[in-house]
Amino acid sequence: MPDDARLADATPTVSRRGFLALGATMAGAAAALTACGSAVPQGPPKVAPAGAPLSGELRLYFQGSAAEIATWNSLFAVFRKAHPNVHLTAVNNIGPDWTSFFANLQIKIAGGQKFDLIYLPTEGQRLFASKGLIQNIDPWLRRDAAEMRSLYQDIDKNLLAAVKKRTSLRGENYYLPYGFNTMLVWYRKSLFHKANLPIPHRGWTWTDYLSAARALRDKAGVQALSTTPDYFAGIEPWLLTNGTDLLDSRWESSRASTPAVIEAVEFNRNLIAENLATAPGGIADPLGQFAAGNIGMVGFGRWPINLLRTNKVDMSDIGIVDWPIKQRLGSPVGWGSLPILRTSQNKNAAWEFVKFMLSDAVQRTIAREALSGVVPARRSFAVGSDILYQSPADSPVIYNAVSYASALPAPTRENLIEAALDDTLRQIYIGASTTADAMKRLNKTIGQALAT
Numbered sequence: 201m202p203d204d205a206r207l208a209d210a211t212p213t214v215s216r217r218g219f220l221a222l223g224a225t226m227a228g229a230a231a232a233l234t235a236c237g238s239a240v241p242q243g244p245p246k247v248a249p250a251g252a253p254l255s256g257e258l259r260l261y262f263q264g265s266a267a268e269i270a271t272w273n274s275l276f277a278v279f280r281k282a283h284p285n286v287h288l289t290a291v292n293n294i295g296p297d298w299t300s301f302f303a304n305l306q307i308k309i310a311g312g313q314k315f316d317l318i319y320l321p322t323e324g325q326r327l328f329a330s331k332g333l334i335q336n337i338d339p340w341l342r343r344d345a346a347e348m349r350s351l352y353q354d355i356d357k358n359l360l361a362a363v364k365k366r367t368s369l370r371g372e373n374y375y376l377p378y379g380f381n382t383m384l385v386w387y388r389k390s391l392f393h394k395a396n397l398p399i400p401h402r403g404w405t406w407t408d409y410l411s412a413a414r415a416l417r418d419k420a421g422v423q424a425l426s427t428t429p430d431y432f433a434g435i436e437p438w439l440l441t442n443g444t445d446l447l448d449s450r451w452e453s454s455r456a457s458t459p460a461v462i463e464a465v466e467f468n469r470n471l472i473a474e475n476l477a478t479a480p481g482g483i484a485d486p487l488g489q490f491a492a493g494n495i496g497m498v499g500f501g502r503w504p505i506n507l508l509r510t511n512k513v514d515m516s517d518i519g520i521v522d523w524p525i526k527q528r529l530g531s532p533v534g535w536g537s538l539p540i541l542r543t544s545q546n547k548n549a550a551w552e553f554v555k556f557m558l559s560d561a562v563q564r565t566i567a568r569e570a571l572s573g574v575v576p577a578r579r580s581f582a583v584g585s586d587i588l589y590q591s592p593a594d595s596p597v598i599y600n601a602v603s604y605a606s607a608l609p610a611p612t613r614e615n616l617i618e619a620a621l622d623d624t625l626r627q628i629y630i631g632a633s634t635t636a637d638a639m640k641r642l643n644k645t646i647g648q649a650l651a652t
Contacts, residue, residue, distance in 0.1 A: 244339065245335060245339055245547050246547075246548075247339045247340060247343055247548065248548040249343075250343055250344065252548070253285065254283045254285065254286050254548060254549040254552060255283075255285035255286060255549070256285075256286060256287070256545075256546045256549060257286075257287050257288075257289070257316075257546060258286060258287070258288045258289070258316045258317065258546055258549055258550055258553060259288075259289045259290075259291060259314060259315045259316050259317070260272065260288065260289070260290045260291065260315065260316065260317040260318070260319070260538070260553075261291050261292075261293065261305060261308070261315045261317070261318045261319070262290060262291075262292055262293070262318070262319035263292070263293050263295065263298065263301040263319060264292050264293075264294075264572075265292065265294065266292055266294070268290075268292060269290045269292055271571065272288075272290035273290065275556075275562065275565075276288040276290070278556075278561055278562075279552075279553060279556050283549065283552060286546075286549050286552075288553070291315070293305070298321065298323060298324060302324055302327075302615075305318065309333075309543070314543065314544075314545070315541055315543075315544070316540065316541060316544035316545075316546055316547070316549075316550045317538045317539070317540060317541070317544075317550050317553065317554070318538070318539060318541065319536060319537075319538060320375070320536070320537055320538070320539055321534060321535075321536055322366075322367075322534040322535055322536075322607065322608055322610050323534070323608070323610050323614050323615070323618070324610075324614075325366075325367040325374070325375055325537065325539070325610065326366070326367055326369075326610055326611060326612055326614070327612050327614070327615070328539070329367060329368075329369050329374045330369060330612050332542060333541060333542055333543075334374045334375075334539045334540065334541065334542060335374070335539070335540040335541065335542045335544065335547060336372040336373060336374050337373050337374060337375075337376070337540065337551065337554070338372055338373050340548075340551045341373060344555070347555075351555075351558050351578070354578040354579050354580050355377070355577050355578055355579065356579065356599075356602045356603055358533075358602055358603055358604070358605065359377060359380060359533065359535065359577065359602050360377075362533060362535075362605075362606075362607040363375055363376075363377050363535060363537075365607075366451075366607045366610065374539055375535075375537035375539055376537055376538075376554055376555075376557075376558065377535035377536065377537055377577045378536060378537065378538065378557035378558055378562070378563075378566070378576075378577050379535065379536050379566055379571070379572065379574030379575060379576055379577055380533055380534060380535035380536065380574060380575055380577060380602065381501030381502055381503065381533070381534055381535075381573070381574055381575060381598070382501060382531040382532070382533050382575075382598055382599075382601035382602055382605050383432070383433060383436070383437040383499055383500070383501060383523060383531045383532055383601075384499070384500065384501070384520050384521060384522060384523065384531070384597060384598055384601060385400065385409075385497055385498070385499060385520070385521050385522075385523055385524070386490065386497070386498050386499075386500050386504065386518060386519070386520050386592075387400065387496060387497045387498075387518075387519045387520075387521070388490070388493055388495075388496055388497075388517055388518065388519075389516075389517050389518070389519050390493070390517050391416055391420045391422055391493065391496045392412070392416075392420075392496070392519075394419065394420040395412075395415040395416050395418075395419035395420040395496075396415070396419060397412050397415050397416070399519060400412065400519070400521045400524075401521060402521065402522045402529075402597075403522075403525065404521070404524045404525070405524050405525055405526065406441070406467065406524050406525070406526045408524060409497075409524040410471075410476075412424070412496075412497070413425060413471065413474075413476040413477070413496070413497070414474070414476065416496035416497070417475065417476055420496060422493075422494055422495060422496050423476075423477070423478060423489075423494065423495050423496070424471075424476040424477060424495075424496050424497060425471070425476065425477045425478075425495060425496065425497040425498060425499075427468050427471055427472055427477035427478060427479075427629065428480070428486070428499075429480050429622050429623075429625035429626040429628075429629055430618075430621075430622050430625070431446075431608065431618045431621055431622065432532050432534060432608050433499055433500070433501075434468075434499075434625065435464065435465060435468065435621070435625060436532040436608060437499060437523045437530060437531055437532065438464040438465075438467060438468060438523075439460075439461060439464050439530075440523075440528075440530025440531060440532065440606055441464075441523050441524065441525045441526050441527065441528065441529065441530040442460050442461075442463060442464045442526045442527050442530075443460060443526070443527030443528055443530075444458065444460035444461055444464070445606065445609060446461065446609055446617070446621065446646070447609040447611070447617075447646070447650075451609050451610075451611040451650075452611075452650060453647070453650065454642075454643045454646035454647050454650065455643075456621075456639050456640075456642045456643035456646055457636075457639045457640045457642070457643035460527075461639065462635055462636055462639050463526075464526075465625065465628060465635050465639060466635045468625075468629070469628055469629055469635055472629050479629055479630055480625075480626045480629050480630060486498055487500075487504055487507055488507070488511075490504070491504075491507060491508055491511045491513050492511075499523075501573070501574070501575070501598065502570055502573055502574060502575050502595075502598050503570075503573030503574075504573075505570035505573065505590075505591055506569075506570055506573065509590055515590065515591060515592050515593075516592075516593070518592040518594075519592065519594055520592055520594035520595065520597050520598065521594065521597065522597065522601060529604045530604070530605075530606065531601045531602075531604065531605040531606070532605060532606060532607070532608045533601075533602050533605035533606065533607055533608070534607075534608045535577070536572065536574055538553070538554055538557060539554075540554065558577065558578060560581075563576040563577070563578045563580070563581040564576075564581050564586050566581065567581040567582060567584075567586035567587045567589070568586050568587075568589040569589075570591070575587075575598050575599050575602075576599075579599065582596065582598075582599035583596040583599050583600070587599070611650065613649040613650060613652060616645075616649040617645075617646050617649050617650075620642055620645045620646065620649070621642060621646075624638050624639065624641070624642040
């Protein structure tokens with residue numbers, strides 16, 4: 201594959217790796233996953249010698265539109281150049297959120313359908329590993345230690361540490377991140393100029409942000425931003441920049457009712473009260489409104505790129521900057537992986553495809569085409585010329601943020617926690633409950649989820 205070759209564009213069907221709309225129905229899915237996982241044999245996998253010829257079938261299950269199958273097929277064609285006897289098939293799930301994806305996957309597994317690889321975001325990684333559905337990859341990591349050392353040197357240590365610490369069980373490894381997202385503020389430079397505002401820079405503060413929002417409203421005549429009642433792209437950046445998080449550092453207890461968490465939620469509630477941000481449901485398509493120049497600032501990872509390209513937005517008018525701080529720099533980080541299912545009958549070929557996702561060809565494609573709306577895991581392709589292809593000049597800052605980012609808290613019951621958090625934020629933002637009372641109730645709900 202030539203260095204400048206590009207695969208077909210893939211616009212995610214749901215934003216931010218599916219966009220974190222995990223709901224309470226995952227409780228039922230988790231129960232079914234337990235049943236599925238209990239029958240998985242516990243013996244060690246048979247690891248083929250390095251370089252052994254590979255053949256057979258590989259089936260990959262992912263969340264996305266049927267159109268994205270063409271993108272996977274393009275990747276498969278490149279993979280088959282090195283492994284011509286491996287036949288790969290991508291099977292998509294069409295759904296509004298990760299809830300449907302996880303639920304549909306367990307239904308298919310229970311019904312006897314066979315998959316070797318699945319696309320899995322941070323939110324589901326500890327859950328699936330804990331249910332015994334994911335194959336630990338340590339035998340292959342040991343076999344390919346020299347190759348992996350070379351790859352690891354090109355991946356931010358903070359990302360590698362987060363994957364190891366947050367998704368492993370008993371010290372085992374299950375996942376390799378091929379792409380990730382952090383949270384930054386995207387803004388329209390022309391609207392800042394119209395409002396006579398200086399361009400924001402790393403180290404700007406919540407106070408600076410509030411002043412900019414007011415000026416955008418009063419002088420540029422646009423909504424300053426879109427505030428969403430969700431976890432990763434909504435409240436988590438504000439929690440982290442206020443020196444706190446929803447859970448403690450071990451993900452074992454709730455901080456929902458602590459002063460720092462309440463302060464961050466109240467800050468967002470006040471933005472809505474001042475008509476600086478939209479209430480839940482106020483803007484159905486904030487990304488589209490941002491592309492049209494009707495919103496001055498939005499919080500995104502890298503997922504807007506393909507839509508901005510489609511709408512022929514002038515990328516020179518788009519700025520990207522670290523989140524404003526109250527106590528410290530902060531951003532959540534979430535990563536995508538293609539884990540191997542324990543039931544796979546072709547694990548050696550599956551492992552080669554997992555490594556393939558970190559190859560030069562794929563990482564360059566992720567950088568140039570914003571494949572699945574993520575940042576490539578390897579720095580070589582995340583901060584150089586490839587990441588700038590039809591993209592804002594500030595694009596490398598998305599990768600650089602991983603150096604100080606914190607993994608989105610995703611314990612086994614993350615689905616229940618997130619559903620409760622989203623509902624709580626929605627009630628606060630529409631004025632149905634006071635922040636302190638609602639967060640106190642949420643604190644209790646999270647405690648119950650963590651205890652089960």
